[in-house]
């Protein structure tokens with residue numbers, strides 16, 4: 001089976017730059033996989049997408065897209081939703097889609113049915129005759145995805161697809177994309193700063209920092225690495241709260257109360273918690289239940305990128 005994308009020792013140095021934007025990336029993505037590309041601002045995520053779609057050449061190393069050079073693959077196999085995809089704002093939705101179809105060599109009589117289906121799926125039905133400047137930012141974002149999907153690609157690259165979308169807009173985009181994934185073997189590589197979106201819609205995350213790959217695993221792998229993020233204590237008696245807060249503070253933990261729940265956070269939670277519980281038992285402070293909660297992907301990612309910064 002030919003991989004959808006194979007990157008081998010890929011380096012990208014922009015002209016005049018002092019450091020590479022992408023610095024020796026090696027990975028492969030099997031067909032049909034959805035991959036989230038994570039990293040702080042400036043990590044090299046957008047650059048990597050540009051290299052995969054052939055919009056920018058690699059400085060060294062090699063990228064193969066379904067076994068071909070990105071240039072050769074791009075026109076047929078790859079569709080991209082850029083961070084800001086320009087439309088002709090004065091033209092209607094239909095005319096913008098017609099232009100995009102012509103650019104891809106798709107006859108409009110065929111592309112039109114597909115455009116209508118997609119506009120319906122992305123909740124833009126009825127907007128065909130509206131000039132694009134009259135659409136909201138969220139509607140334009142969805143129209144960008146529609147435009148990218150006029151011909152079902154083998155690989156869809158999404159650069160911040162949810163930027164500017166509210167929660168409902170994000171949900172709608174993903175319902176449609178996941179439906180498409182069920183119908184076709186579609187490989188997706190996306191960058192996003194919404195980690196809940198990445199966790200829900202991808203099978204794998206690549207974490208990039210300063211152009212280098214620092215993690216490659218499932219969202220669950222990354223979350224587990226983040227360890228326990230918080231412990232929730234339930235106490236039947238509010239009288240115990242001062243003792244719990246003081247004891248937690250002594251052990252270097254933060255405590256916050258909400259009703260009869262006390263949330264403890266801080267380093268080495270799993271190790272420090274038994275000591276706190278032993279102290280509370282000695283003081284006869286009632287604790288009804290304790291629950292350790294693992295880190296969310298967001299918390300795990302924040303911890304990982306923080307440790308990267310401090311270890312450099």
Ligand SMILES: Nc1ncnc2c1ncn2[C@@H]1O[C@H](COP(=O)(O)OP(=O)(O)OP(=O)(O)O)[C@@H](O)[C@H]1O
Nearest residue numbers: 014015017021039040041042043044045046047048
């Ligand atoms: N066309 C360009 N010319 C010169 N340098 C560039 C160019 N595009 C990006 N860079 C630089 O390359 C590095 C990586 O940028 P890139 O846009 O790939 O990061 P990113 O991870 O996508 O960031 P963000 O999350 O902010 O979108 C940055 O230092 C950036 O300033």
